[in-house]
Amino acid sequence: MTTVLANTWTFTLKELRSFFNSAVAYVILTLFLFITGWFFASNLFLVNQADLRDIFGAIIPLIFLFFVPAITMRLIAEEKKTGTIELLVTLPVRDVEIVLGKYLASLILLAAALALTFAYPLTISILGDPDTGGLVGGYFGLLLMGAAYLAIGLFTSGLTPNQIIAFITGFVIIFVLYMLDKIIMVFPSAIASVLEYVSVGYHLDNLARGVIDSRDVLYYFSLIGLFLFLAVRTLESRKWR
Amino acid sequence: MIEVKNLTKDYGTTRAIENVSFTVPTGQIMGFLGPNGAGKTTTMKIITGFMPPTEGQVLIDSLDAIDHSLEVRRKIGYLPENTPLYTDMDVVGYLTFVQRLRGIPQSEHSVRTRRMIELCGLGEVLKKDIGELSKGYRQRVGVAQAMIHDPEILILDEPTVGLDPNQIVEIRDLIKELGRAKTLILCTHILPEVDATCDRVLIVNRGKIVADGTPASLRAAASGHDRLTVEIKGPSDQIRSALEGLPGAARVARGDGADAEPLGAGCSRFVVESASGHDLRETVFAMVRDRQWILLEMHHEATRLEDVFRQLTVGADAQAAAGSTS
Ligand SMILES: Nc1ncnc2c1ncn2[C@@H]1O[C@H](COP(=O)(O)OP(=O)(O)O)[C@@H](O)[C@H]1O
Ligand SMILES: [Mg+2]
Numbered sequence: 001m002t003t004v005l006a007n008t009w010t011f012t013l014k015e016l017r018s019f020f021n022s023a024v025a026y027v028i029l030t031l032f033l034f035i036t037g038w039f040f041a042s043n044l045f046l047v048n049q050a051d052l053r054d055i056f057g058a059i060i061p062l063i064f065l066f067f068v069p070a071i072t073m074r075l076i077a078e079e080k081k082t083g084t085i086e087l088l089v090t091l092p093v094r095d096v097e098i099v100l101g102k103y104l105a106s107l108i109l110l111a112a113a114l115a116l117t118f119a120y121p122l123t124i125s126i127l128g129d130p131d132t133g134g135l136v137g138g139y140f141g142l143l144l145m146g147a148a149y150l151a152i153g154l155f156t157s158g159l160t161p162n163q164i165i166a167f168i169t170g171f172v173i174i175f176v177l178y179m180l181d182k183i184i185m186v187f188p189s190a191i192a193s194v195l196e197y198v199s200v201g202y203h204l205d206n207l208a209r210g211v212i213d214s215r216d217v218l219y220y221f222s223l224i225g226l227f228l229f230l231a232v233r234t235l236e237s238r239k240w241r
Numbered sequence: 242m243i244e245v246k247n248l249t250k251d252y253g254t255t256r257a258i259e260n261v262s263f264t265v266p267t268g269q270i271m272g273f274l275g276p277n278g279a280g281k282t283t284t285m286k287i288i289t290g291f292m293p294p295t296e297g298q299v300l301i302d303s304l305d306a307i308d309h310s311l312e313v314r315r316k317i318g319y320l321p322e323n324t325p326l327y328t329d330m331d332v333v334g335y336l337t338f339v340q341r342l343r344g345i346p347q348s349e350h351s352v353r354t355r356r357m358i359e360l361c362g363l364g365e366v367l368k369k370d371i372g373e374l375s376k377g378y379r380q381r382v383g384v385a386q387a388m389i390h391d392p393e394i395l396i397l398d399e400p401t402v403g404l405d406p407n408q409i410v411e412i413r414d415l416i417k418e419l420g421r422a423k424t425l426i427l428c429t430h431i432l433p434e435v436d437a438t439c440d441r442v443l444i445v446n447r448g449k450i451v452a453d454g455t456p457a458s459l460r461a462a463a464s465g466h467d468r469l470t471v472e473i474k475g476p477s478d479q480i481r482s483a484l485e486g487l488p489g490a491a492r493v494a495r496g497d498g499a500d501a502e503p504l505g506a507g508c509s510r511f512v513v514e515s516a517s518g519h520d521l522r523e524t525v526f527a528m529v530r531d532r533q534w535i536l537l538e539m540h541h542e543a544t545r546l547e548d549v550f551r552q553l554t555v556g557a558d559a560q561a562a563a564g565s566t567s
Contacts, residue, residue, distance in 0.1 A: 003344060010341045018329050083325030087386070090289045090321075091342045092314040238292045 007093050011101020012108070015075065019109055028071060032113045035063055040120045057205060060117075060142055064149055065178060069170035071109055072153030073163045075102045076234065080161035085235075095235040099228055103154055110146045114139060134209060141207030144220040145200055149174050151227035158234025174200075177223075242267050243288065243394060243424060248297035250283050257283040258448040261297075265441075267393070270420040272435030273428045275445035276554050281428040282322050284445075285398050288426070289319045301394065315343070318387035322398040322428075324379055328372030332363055332382055335371060336389055343390045357385040361415060377408035381415070388419060395419065398428045413437055432550050446554045459549050468542045469513045469521050470496050475534030477509040483528055484511055489519030508537060 019025040039059045079085040088098060121135055149170075156170035157163075180199030184192040196202045200223075203216040243265040250257045258280035265271045273281050287294045290306050290313055299306040301313045327335060336354045345353065358364055361381040366374055371382055380400060387395060397416065401409045416427060417438050429435060435442050436456050444452040444459075452459055473480050484493045496510035504510060515521050522541055529536045 007342055010338065014327075014330075014338055017334075018327075021329050082328075083321060083323060084327055085325075086286070086291055086321045087319070087325055090291050090314055090317070090319050091339070092311045092344070093342050094311075 004094065004097055007097040008101040008104065011098055012104040015102050015105030016108060019105065024071075024074070025109055028067065028109070029113050029116065032063065032067055033116050036060060036117050037120065040117075057138075057201075061145065061178065061201065061204060064142075064146055065171065065174055067113075068110070068146060068149035069153040069156070069167045069174065071106050072150055072157050072170065073167040074157065075106065075154055076158040076231070077161055077163045077166045080158075081163075089235065089238075095232050098235060099154065099158075099231045103150060103228060103231075106150045106154065107147055110150060111143060114142060114146070137207045137209065137212055140212065141204045141216070144207070144217065145204050148200065148220045148223035148227070151224045151231070152177075155227045155231040155234065158231050158237075242300075242302055243426070244300040244303075245284070245288065246298045246300070248284065248287055248294045248299070250280075250287060250292075251295045256448060258445075261445070261448070261450055263443055263450065263453065265424055265426060267424050268422070269441055270417075270423075270425045270427065270439045272439035272442045273426055273445065274430070274432065274435050274442055274550065276430055278447075279430075279445045279554075280448040281430075281445060282398055285319075285321075285396055285426070285428055289317055289396060290314055291321075315390075316393050318390065318392035318395045320383045320387045320397045320400055323402075324383040324400075326371045326379060326382060326386075329370060331368050331370050332358075332374075332385075333367050335382065336385060339386045339389055345390060353389055353391075357389050360388070360418070361385045362411070376403050377405070377411070380404060380408070380412055384412070384415060384419070393424060395423045395425045396428075397425070399430070400427070401429070401431065401434060444550060444553055451553045452549070467515045467520070469515065469525065470510065470538070470540040470542070471513065471525055471536065472496075472504065472508055472510045472538035473529055473534050473536055474505065474508045475529075475532065479532075480509060480534065481511065483532065484513055484525070487513075487521060487524055487528065489516050489521055489524070490514070491516045505537070510538075 036059065076085070079088060089095065152173050153166075153170040156173065157166040159169060160166055177198070177200045180195045181202045182199075184195050184199075187195060197219070203219045206213055206216045245261060245263050248261040249259050261280070261284060273284070275281050286292050288299050288301075288306065290310050293307055301316055304313055306313045327338075330338065333354055336357060337350055340350050340353060358367065361384055363378065363381055363385060366378050371379060374382065384397070384400065387397070400416065401412050404412060413434065416425070419425070420427075420438065427435065427439060440455065442452070442454065442456055442459060443450055471484075481493060484490060490513050492514040494512050494514075496512040513521055513525070520541075522539065525539065526536065
């Protein structure tokens with residue numbers, strides 16, 4: 001068990017280092033801060049209402065749609081392209097350790113991006129009186145949602161040696177999950193409630209209301225578990241072809 | 242010890258190797274020689290556990306490479322074809338990364354890194370990103386990462402491809418040095434490489450093993466390729482027919498190729514290929530003496546491994562092609 005953790009952490013550190021060495025991290029963090037900041041400011045001053053619900057419920061999920069697959073697309077695809085995957089999987093490490101290590105690195109980057117946006121609600125708390133429960137729940141929900149997206153992105157990165165294809169495939173899967181609860185009106189109610197449960201947005205709305213319900217948390221954890229499992233399978237795919 | 246038993250590997254409908262079996266005893270340096278596409282890399286990928294065979298089995302020290310995958314991977318050091326490396330890591334950082342994953346205690350890291358740096362001559366590039374290194378240095382980093390845990394078994398897939406002649410000599414020396422205490426498989430399509438470094442050669446062609454032996458025994462087994470170059474002063478056509486008439490001479494050709502030294506007046510040079518088991522030197526000398534010509538030069542060349550290799554691979558291809566058309 002300790003070696004599993006140690007190896008996972010070794011991979012995490014390596015990936016974090018290469019995020020920050022390659023400027024990917026800086027570009028992504030800056031862009032993220034800039035875009036969220038812009039939406040935040042325009043909400044605050046133009047409409048003149050300090051409403052975080054929009055930022056949590058609509059804007060950041062939308063940004064994540066592009067942002068998350070951009071973080072993950074390189075993680076496995078690049079190793080397949082350059083052949084380093086062969087060195088990696090012939091080391092005495094488990095495929096799970098490789099996947100978890102890479103996943104954790106991407107999660108840390110995402111959490112850092114979210115943490116940096118704390119400045120905005122802080123401004124609101126000076127100007128007005130934000131809903132603290134909603135704030136905590138909103139951040140928690142966004143982190144969970146981002147974590148699920150990252151698992152999806154990591155999986156699609158394992159499908160191909162081509163980063164662009166990894167990005168697009170990841171984007172499409174996330175987009176479908178994102179859109180589900182926005183198109184349920186056209187379905188009969190029995191199907192609609194299933195679709196709603198499967199959609200990402202529905203659970204995020206619950207959390208953003210400040211209600212941390214174990215069913216919502218479970219939903220995200222199942223998504224994460226499923227796609228990380230699939231990501232491990234992509235590493236093993238060399239064995240069944 | 243590496244035991245490879247009846248390996249067959251299909252990529253879709255392409256059969257890359259078929260029924261390949263061999264054993265490499267502990268301590269042997271074995272050259273795995275074959276033209277491009279022969280199936281060398283495929284075989285190595287199976288031995289190192291990167292992928293399973295379609296059929297067959299690999300045992301490393303009697304452990305099944307699939308069932309005891311982690312244990313087997315611990316015993317092996319592997320330099321894959323084309324030396325894939327993380328270009329954004331520096332040399333020391335990368336060697337440390339590999340040591341962590343190999344479970345080497347932290348306290349040994351700097352000692353082992355230093356040993357590899359010394360052995361592989363990486364002193365000048367310690368802090369450089371691997372992506373900035375020349376091909377030769379990259380190759381050494383590849384060898385260093387394969388050796389850092391002092392494995393019992395070392396597998397190098399085409400370690401000198403793309404290097405200049407000086408670098409090739411250096412890497413070969415390094416391999417010889419390293420191979421002394423290890424079981425080593427060296428894959429290559431370049432023949433002098435195995436002649437220079439290996440105890441044993443396995444020649445593969447089109448996914449099958451076509452020869453197995455020491456470089457010397459392979460040479461001896463090959464037939465009819467001993468070559469005798471003679472320079473004789475005398476009437477050229479008479480000399481030629483006399484040489485052709487010698488018992489044991491398989492083929493006679495003029496020896497004045499482009500790179501030959503200029504001939505003296507009235508002299509001619511011939512290359513005589515002998516049939517197997519015949520050494521023509523004495524008979525040629527006696528013949529020249531009897532005819533009262535003058536022997537200016539005689540040079541005997543034993544069968545070269547190149548010829549064995551060509552015979553086994555190109556010859557087999559030609560036969561296969563002939564077989565498929567008829
Ligand atoms: N991933 C692959 N997919 C399909 N065919 C492959 C693959 N890898 C190798 N081959 C085929 O298998 C044969 C053996 O290849 P390889 O083992 O790379 O030979 P070598 O290393 O001796 O040059 C070749 O015909 C090659 O085209
Ligand atoms: Mg090869």
